[in-house]
Amino acid sequence: MTRMDFEVVVLAGGASSNLSPLVSQELPKALLPVANRPVLSYVLELLEGSNLKDLIVVVEGEDAAQLVGGWISGAYADRLHVEVAAVPEGVGTAGALRSISSYLTANDVLIVSGDLVTDVPPGAIAATHRRHGAVVTTLLCSSPVSGPSDSGTSGGKEKAKKPVRHNIIGLDPTRQYLLHMATGAEVEKDIRLQKRILQAVGQMEIRADLMDAHLYAFKRTVLQDILDQKDKFQSIRQDILPYLIRTQLSSEVSRNGLVSSESGSNKSAVQDDLRWLSQHREIAPSTFQDSQPLSLKSQRDDQRSHKCCVYIANESKYCARLNSIQAFSDINRDVIGEASHLSGYSFSAQNNIIHPSAELGSKTTVGPQCMLAEGSKLGDKCSVKRSVIGRHCRIGSNVKIVNSVVMNHVTIDDGCSIQGSVICSNVQLQERVVLKDCQVGAGYIVTSGSEHKSESLARK
C-alpha cells in the first residue's frame, strides 16, 4: 500500500468571539475541553486513525498558536508530525490557507476544521475525492437536531422545534456531485440556483437536512491557483467553495491542463450526463435527430468542467461542529452520552466515568452519562446528572449539577444548583448560587445566594 498523497491542514481558529466567555486568551477555541479533552484532540486522533500523520495546524494569533503548539507537542510528540502555524487574526479561512499555501506539495490537501467532532473517517472522503478526480470533495452529514433535552427551557415554543436549516444543498441524482450550496440562514427568500447546472444534470436533489461539516479535500493546484488569483477570497465556505461549485461547468481552474490530465478516461455515467449528451433521447430515441454537432461540442466542454463531489456521511455517524455555546453543551453531552465511543474512555457499569482519584461524599450520586475527572471532590448529598466535571474541582455539599459542563479547578460551595450551564476554569461559586442556562467565564466569582438565568457572566 502506497501512502495516500494527502497533506492535512487543520484550521484550529483562534479566540472565536461567538464562544465567549468560554474562550479566552488563555484558552483558545481549539483547547476547549470536550469531555475533559481539548476539542482539537478529536480531530487529531481521527486523522491519526486514517493514518494521516503529517499535519499543519493553523491557529489564529501568536499566543493561541503557542498554547496549541505547546499542548500538541506534549500530547502527540511521538505520534504525529505536526507543524503549528500562526496566522494573524481575522484573515478568514481562505486567508489562513493562503499564508501556508506555499508549503503545500502533495497532490491533494485535506482541510479540516479544528472544531469538528466526528467519527467519519477522513480516509473515506479522501478516497471519494481520488476516485472522482474531483477538484473539491466536501463532507456532508445530517444536520444535528439542535437543543434536544433542554427540557423546560423551550418547551413552550413550538416553533423552536423546527430543525435548523444549516445548509441548502443541491445534489445530482446519484448524490455524488455537489451542484449547489447555500447557508440556510443567509437565504432570505428565494433559493437561487444556476440553471446551467440543473440543465446539465436534469434533476437536482435539494436537501435541507444536510450540513457542511467543514472537512474538504481540495486538489492542491486548484486551491493554490484560486488563492493566488482571487486575492479577495476570505472564506473557504463563503468564497472558494461557492466559486468552484458555480464554475464547475465553465471551469477556469482546470484550463491549465494540470487537472484535466488524468480525468479524461474514467468518467462515470453521470459525468456523461453532465455533458449534456443525453438530450433528445428520452421519450423515444429517434433516428431523425442528429446529435453530431453536440458531441463535438461536448469535447470542448469537457475540458472546461471540473467536479465538485460530496461524501455524505452515514446517518449513524456522529458529526458536529463546536461553533456555538449551544454546540459546546450539546457535544459535551453527546460525547459522554450517545456518542460515547468518541470520548476514548471506558465507561463504568453505571455508564459514567469517575476517575479513581475523585472523591465523593456520602449520599452523593453521580448519574449515568456523567464524567468526573481526576482529583475532583464532591461533598455530601450532591447530585450530578448528565454533566462533565473537570479536574481538581472542589464541590461542596448539597450541590446539584444537571446538564452542565464544569471545567477545571472550579470551586462550588454548598447548596449551589447548576443547570444547563457552562462553568469555566477557576470559577468560584459561593454558597447557594443558582445558575440556569448560564455561562461563567474563567476566574469569575459568583457571589453567594445570587441567582442567574440565561446570563453570560465574565470578568470585565
Next chain:
Amino acid sequence: MAQKKGQRGATSVAADDSEVVARIPLQAVLLADSFNLKFRPITLERPKVLLPLVNVPMIEYTLAWLDSVGVEEVFVFCCSHSQQVKDYLKESEWMKPSSRFSITTVESHDAISAGDALRVIYEKSVIRGDFVLISGDTISNMNLTQALQEHKERRKKDPLAVMTMIIKHSKPSNLTHQTRLGTDELLMAIDPQTKELMFYEDKVNPSIISIDKELLANNTWVYLHNNKQDCYIDICSPEVLSLFMDNFDYQHLRRHFVKGLLVDDMKDHLIDSLTSSDVRYKLHKICAFYIELGLLAVLIQSHLALPVFMYMIMGYKIFTHEIHSSYAARIDNFRSYGTISKDILQRWAYPLVPNFQYFGISSKVKLDRQGVYSAPDVVQSRSARIGATTLIGSGTTIGNHTGISNSVVGRGCTIGNNVCIDGCYIWDNVIIEDGCRLNHAIVCDGVHLSAGVVLESGVILSFKVEVGRLITIPAYSKVSLRPQPSVQDSDEELEYADASSAVIESPSITSMVSNRNAESSPDYSAHEVGISGVGYIWSTNEGEHEEEWRHSIAPIPEAKLTELSHAYLEEPDVPYLDVNDFLVSGEMKPDSESISFDDGDGGDYGDSADFDKEVEATFHRALTGVNQETVILEINSLRLSCNKSHADCAGALFFSMMELGLEAPRSSNNWLLVIKLDMYGMTMTTMGLTVIGELYQNIAKEINKWKDLLKHYLKSVDEEASIYVVSFRFYEPYIYQLEMCICYIQFAIEVILKFEEICLETATELAPLFSIILSYLYEKDILSEDAILSWASEKEGADESDKIFVKQSESFITILHMKLIGPQNWLKEASEEEDEDNGDEASMMRGSFCAGHTHVGCTFLSRFAAGSSSPDMDATFAVDYGLDGRGGLGLCSGDDGLAARFVP
C-alpha cells in the same frame, strides 16, 4: 367572467344522468381546441384535433386511448370549428352503438381558454367523480390504472389532493432549451416521497433559477426536475372544475391553474405556522361540508362568496405520476407534430400504429422492412425509392425516380417524376408535379405544386394552396388561401379566426403567392410567384421570426446549433462572477447577485408598503363613488397578486380609513393640538375646538361609512374563519357552532393585534383614540366581545410597554366582561379589585354601571383619563385628570349633553 350558458349540447344528457349510480363511471373531458395559434394557418380552416397525424385525425388517437383506459363517458368540448368536430364525431365509429363509451359534445363559442371550457363543463354539472382531463391532440398508450388508483387513494387520505399530473422523462436540450417535442423546458419541484408537485415553471429565467425558500419549510427534500415533460394528461377531481369556476381569471391550465394552486399552497404553509392545525382542520371540514350542501351556488350571489373561495383554493395539492415505459405526448406545435409522427411510425405508441386496426377509418396498411408502410393500392413506379420510416396512403401514385424518405404521404396523392421528398407530411389529395423538391414541410389537403417547386425546410402549405412553376418557397414560410389576420389578439389565443377580422392588404391579393419580402410588386413577376399560384404568404413578426426555427417541423439547422453552443460556452460567468469578484465574502447572499428574478407574470408588488399604498389607492377610488363590492373585488385581487393575507388587507384598509379621518384636522393649523386633545374628541364635538371633534367625527364617520367593507375584511381575516361564522348564521345555525367560536376568536384577536400595531407604528396620532375606536368597532358589530376579551387576556402576560392599549381600553373591557359574566358577579369582582387597581376608575365604572348607563362609547370616556396616565402621555396628564371627575358627572346624559357641559 365568461360564465355563460352553452347554447346547446349536453343539457339533455345531463338530465339523463340524474340517477346516481353507486359506482361513478370514469369520465373524461376532452378539449377539442388547443386555445392557441400555433397551428395557424392550418387551423383557420380545420380544427387542430381533426388534422391528420399519420393519416388519422389526432382526436382518434386520443379517443382510442380513452377507450383503452376504460373511460366510459367522454365530454368533448368544441369551440372553434365546432360544427366540423361534431360532424366528424357523428360519422365516427365512436358514436355508433357498438362503441364502448358515450361521447357527448359540449359546445361554446365564447370560450377562449381551457379555463372557460372547464367553466362551461362545470355549468353543465355532468362531472360526478374523478375525471381525466385531456386535450384532443394527445397521443398516449399508457395504462392509467395505476395512476388512477394512486389518485383515489390519495384522495381518500387527503381530500385536498385534487389533481394528478402525468409526467414523463424527457431531457431538454441544453442548447435550445426545449424538448424534442419543441416545448419549452419545464422546471418542476417534486417531493420525492409523496410525489407532490411543489413548483411548476415553464418560463424559466435564463441563468438563475429562483425558488421560494418556503418550499423547504416543511420538507427537507425536494427534487428539482428539468428533465421531465408534462404529458398534459391529468386526473382531476370534480373540485378542479369548481376551482376554475371560483377563479374566473384562470385561463391557462398550467400557467394559471397549476401555478395558482401551488402559490396558494405555499401561502398555506405560511399560515400553517401561524395557526394551529386544529383550527385549520376544522375549517377544512366546514369547507367540505359546504361543498356537500351544494351551497356554493347560493353563496356566489352574496359578496361573501369570494373570500370563501379564496380560502378554498388554499391547501389544494397537485401530485404527479411518472410514466416510464409507455408513451404520452401532446402535439403542441409543428415540431412536436413531426416528432410524434415519427414516433408513431417507429411504433413507440403501439398499439397506436398505422397498420393496426384500431381506428375506424384506418385503412389496411402493411408494414415492410425499414418501417415502410404502404397501402395495398399504391401505384408506385419501379424506379421510385421509398426510404425508411415512411407511410404512403392508399390511392397514391408515385412517379419515376421519385425518392421519398422519413415522410408521411396521405391518400389519393399524385406525385410526379423525379420528385424528392424528405421529412415531409403530405396530406390527402395533394398533387406534386415533376421535379419538385420538398424538405421538411407540411403540405395540407388539396395542395397543388407545379413542376419544379422547391419547398425549403419548415414550410407550411395550408389547404388548397397552389404554387406555380419553379417557385422556391423560402424556409419557415406559411402559405394559406386565407389572408393573415392583421391583428393577432395575443392575449386571447383563439384557434379560429373571426370571419370579420381584419385582413392585411396584401399586394398580391389577386390570388397570388406574394413574396415575404414586401418588396414584391403587385404585378407578380412570373419568376417570383409562378403563373398559377394561389395563396398568401403569411408574414411573421420580426421577433417571431427569430424563434421560428424552434417550433418548426424542420430540424434545427446546424448553423443555429453552433451559434447556440457558442453562446452556451461564452454565456457563463459574465453576469455572475464579475459582480461577485468585487465582493470580499458572503457572496452567497442572494442580494449580491445582480440578476433579479422576475417571472413576468403580473405585477410583483413585493413589499408591503407598496401593497398598503395600492390598497389605499383602491380605497380612495371607492371614495369617489365606486361601489363597495367592486372595491372588495379589487382589493381581493390585489391581495392575491401580492400574496398577502386578509389581515394585511384589513390592516391596510383600516389604515386608509384612519388616514381619511385624520386628513381634515391635519390640514388645519392646530393639528398638533389635535394630537394632544383628540382623546376627548368624542365629547368635544360641539365645543369651540371643532377641529378636535372633527378628528373623531371623521373617523367615526368613515368607519360607519365603510364599516361593511371593513367588516368584510376583519371578518375574513386569515382563513376567512369568520366568514363561515357569518354564513353559518344564515344557513346552518346549529352545526359547527363550536368550531365557529374557536375560529372566530382566534382570528379576531389577530385583527386587534393588527390594529394595535397600526396605532403604534404607522399612525401614532391614533394611539389615544385606540379605545374609542375599539369600542366603536364593537358597537358596530365588527368585533365581538369574546374576541376583545380574549385579546385582553392574551396581552396580560405581555410587557408593560405592550399593554398601553389594553390599559387604555380597560374600562371598555371591564364592561364587556361585565356583560358576559353578569352584573352581580362583576360588581363583586370589581370591589375586590378596587384596592389594588386604580380606585377612581373602578368606582367610576361601577358608578356608570349603576346609573344604568350602558352606552359603551360614553362610558368609555371616563376611561380615557385613567388610561392616559401611562408614562408616555404625561403631557396631557393634568388635563386628563381634570376631565376625569367631570366626565363621571356627565355620564348619565349621553354624548351631546355631556359635550355641551364641557365648554371651557
